[in-house]
Amino acid sequence: MNETQGHSQEGRRTGQCLCGAVRFTAVPSKMETGVCHCNMCRRWTAGPFFAVDCGDSLVFDAQDDLEIFRSSDWGERGFCRKCGTPLLWQLHDKTHVSVSLTAFDEIDDMVFTSEIFIDEKPDIYTFANETKKMTGAQVFALFTDAQDN
Numbered sequence: 249m250n251e252t253q254g255h256s257q258e259g260r261r262t263g264q265c266l267c268g269a270v271r272f273t274a275v276p277s278k279m280e281t282g283v284c285h286c287n288m289c290r291r292w293t294a295g296p297f298f299a300v301d302c303g304d305s306l307v308f309d310a311q312d313d314l315e316i317f318r319s320s321d322w323g324e325r326g327f328c329r330k331c332g333t334p335l336l337w338q339l340h341d342k343t344h345v346s347v348s349l350t351a352f353d354e355i356d357d358m359v360f361t362s363e364i365f366i367d368e369k370p371d372i373y374t375f376a377n378e379t380k381k382m383t384g385a386q387v388f389a390l391f392t393d394a395q396d397n
């Protein structure tokens with residue numbers, strides 16, 4: 249496979265929102281997913297947000313109904329305005345995009361490896377998977393160098 253418009257085709261996989269109005273392809277940086285337990289993600293997705301780091305590889309095949317909501321000083325969230333499916337979280341400059349795991353068509357080969365904002369996880373559920381867990385403060389510390397918060 250060759251590259252198209254600078255975007256690698258290797259490992260590229262398809263996904264879409266519930267109604268199909270927004271369709272995309274992306275290349276996961278790793279075959280791994282992590283979940284965010286933060287209050288914003290849980291309110292937005294109606295559950296913990298399973299995300300896949302896709303670098304800057306996200307390409308939309310159909311995006312007329314893609315809505316971008318600025319949710320914080322550093323991040324924004326993309327969803328379908330027709331059906332409401334949460335699709336992505338990204339930095340404003342789009343240098344880092346986390347795509348919703350459950351928006352991809354195929355996810356059975358992904359491994360669940362990390363949980364962030366573990367300190368905001370409600371007590372009513374706990375995942376049994378062996379994962380690396382980080383608090384919100386630890387996550388912000390990772391971003392401090394690149395972001396002015």
Ligand SMILES: [Zn+2]
Nearest residue numbers: 265267328331
């Ligand atoms: Zn939709």
Ligand SMILES: [Zn+2]
Nearest residue numbers: 284285286289
């Ligand atoms: Zn979150």
